[in-house]
Amino acid sequence: MDSALEFSGIAKNYEGFALRKISFSVPRGYIVGLIGPNGAGKTTLIRLALGLIRSDGGAVEVFGRDPRLAGADIRARIGFVHEAPSFYDYLSAERVGAIMAPFYPAWDQTLFGRLIAEFGVPPRKAVSSLSRGTRTKLAIALALAHRAELLLLDEPTVGLDPVFREELLGRLSALIGDGFTSVLFSTQIVGDLERIADFIVLIRDGRLLFSGPKDDILDHWAVVRAGADLSAELAALGPRGLTTTRQGVEALVEDIDEARRRFGRRALVEKATLEDVFLLCREVSRRES
Numbered sequence: 001m002d003s004a005l006e007f008s009g010i011a012k013n014y015e016g017f018a019l020r021k022i023s024f025s026v027p028r029g030y031i032v033g034l035i036g037p038n039g040a041g042k043t044t045l046i047r048l049a050l051g052l053i054r055s056d057g058g059a060v061e062v063f064g065r066d067p068r069l070a071g072a073d074i075r076a077r078i079g080f081v082h083e084a085p086s087f088y089d090y091l092s093a094e095r096v097g098a099i100m101a102p103f104y105p106a107w108d109q110t111l112f113g114r115l116i117a118e119f120g121v122p123p124r125k126a127v128s129s130l131s132r133g134t135r136t137k138l139a140i141a142l143a144l145a146h147r148a149e150l151l152l153l154d155e156p157t158v159g160l161d162p163v164f165r166e167e168l169l170g171r172l173s174a175l176i177g178d179g180f181t182s183v184l185f186s187t188q189i190v191g192d193l194e195r196i197a198d199f200i201v202l203i204r205d206g207r208l209l210f211s212g213p214k215d216d217i218l219d220h221w222a223v224v225r226a227g228a229d230l231s232a233e234l235a236a237l238g239p240r241g242l243t244t245t246r247q248g249v250e251a252l253v254e255d256i257d258e259a260r261r262r263f264g265r266r267a268l269v270e271k272a273t274l275e276d277v278f279l280l281c282r283e284v285s286r287r288e289s
Contacts, residue, residue: 002028004063004150004182005049011057012044017206019044021058024201024211026150029179031172033193033214034186035278036203042186045203046152049184050080062150076104079143083155085135089128093121093138097145104146112145119164132159140168144175151175151183157192169196190274194218200274202281209281210240214274222256223276225249226267237262241280252280 005026012019019041026032034042047053048060051067051074060067062074087096093116101107116123119137127135136159143151151172157165173196175181187193193200193214200217202210210217224234227248234251235242237259241252252272253259259269 003061004028005184006061007045007048007058008061009058010045010048010055010060012041012048012053012206013056017041019055019206020208022203022206022208023058024199024208026182026184027199028182029176030198031176031183031185031196032199032201033190033197033274034184034201034203035188035190035193035274037188039205040203041206042203043154046080046154046184046186049152050075050078072103076106076146077149079146079148079151081136081139081143081151081153081156083136083158084132085139087127087135087138090126092124092126093130093141094123096127096138097142100142100145107146109145111147112141115141115144133161133164136160137164144171149181151181151185153183153185153187155187156185157187157189165192172196188278190278194274200277202277204281210277217272217274217277220254220256221272221277222253222259222269223272223280224251224253224259224263224267224269226251226263230263230267233262240277243280250280252276 003025008023010019010022022045036042048055049062049067054068063077065074067074097112101109116138119141121134121138121141136156140156157168169192172183176183185193185197197214199212200210200214226234231249234249237253239251239253243250256269256271263269
C-alpha cells in the first residue's frame with residue numbers, strides 16, 4: 001500500500017520524555033486517527049513529519065523522502081492545521097491568503113475565497129478580532145486552498161462549534177474519495193475518529209499501544225465487565241487493558257466471540273468503542289510505566 005507518510009522506528013528524546021521506536025504509516029487515500037492524552041507525543045510526531053525537528057533514531061518519509069532534506073517542494077504538498085493557529089494579528093484573512101499563496105504552486109485563490117465565505121471568516125477583519133474557532137476555520141481554509149496531498153491536523157476541532165465540526169468531518173471524508181489525498185488527524189475527541197477514520201494509532205507516554213484498522217476494533221474487540229473473582233481468568237486472556245473498578249474489573253479483549261463463549265452469563269461482554277480503547281489502554285500503559 002502506497003504511503004504518503006511513514007514513521008519507522010522513530011525515537012526522539014527530551015528531558016523527561018521520549019518517543020520510543022514508533023512505527024506506522026498514513027496510506028494514500030485514507031484517514032489515520034492519532035489518539036493519545038496530552039503529552040503522549042502526538043505533536044512531536046507531526047513536527048517530525050513537517051521536518052521541523054530531527055529524530056534521534058529511525059526514519060521519517062513524506063512521499064518517500066526525508067522531509068528535512070526535501071525542502072519546500074515537499075512542504076508545498078502538505079496542509080497543516082494546529083490546535084491554536086498563529087498569524088500576524090494585524091493582517092486580515094484576505095491578506096494572510098495573499099502572503100501564503102506564493103509558497104504553494106497549486107494554490108487556488110478562487111477556492112480560498114469560497115472556503116472562507118462558506119466558513120464564515122470575515123475576509124477583511126484583522127485576525128486579532130477573530131474568535132479562536134474562526135481562526136481555526138481560517139487555518140483549515142489555508143490548508144485546503146492549495147489542494148494538499150497530505151493533511152496534518154493537530155487537534156483541529158478544538159474550539160469549533162458542533163455544526164462546523166460535523167461539516168469538517170464530512171469534508172475530510174469527501175477529500176479522501178479521490179484515493180490520493182491522505183489525512184493524519186490527531187485528537188483526543190475519539191468520537192470524531194469513530195465516524196471517519198480508517199486506521200487508528202494510539203500512543204501514550206511516547207509508546208505505541210496500537211496501530212491498525214479501526215474496523216478491527218469496532219467489529220471484534222470487546223469490553224468485559226466482571227466481578228473481582230474473575231480477575232485471574234481475564235488476565236489469562238492477555239487483554240489489551242485490565243483495570244479494577246468499584247464493581248470488580250474491566251478488561252479490553254480482542255475477540256468478542258471468544259469472550260462470550262468463555263464467560264457466558266458470568267460477565268457482561270459488550271462491543272468496544274474507541275473511547276473504551278482510549279481509556280483502558282491508558283490503564284495498561286500506566287501499570288507498565
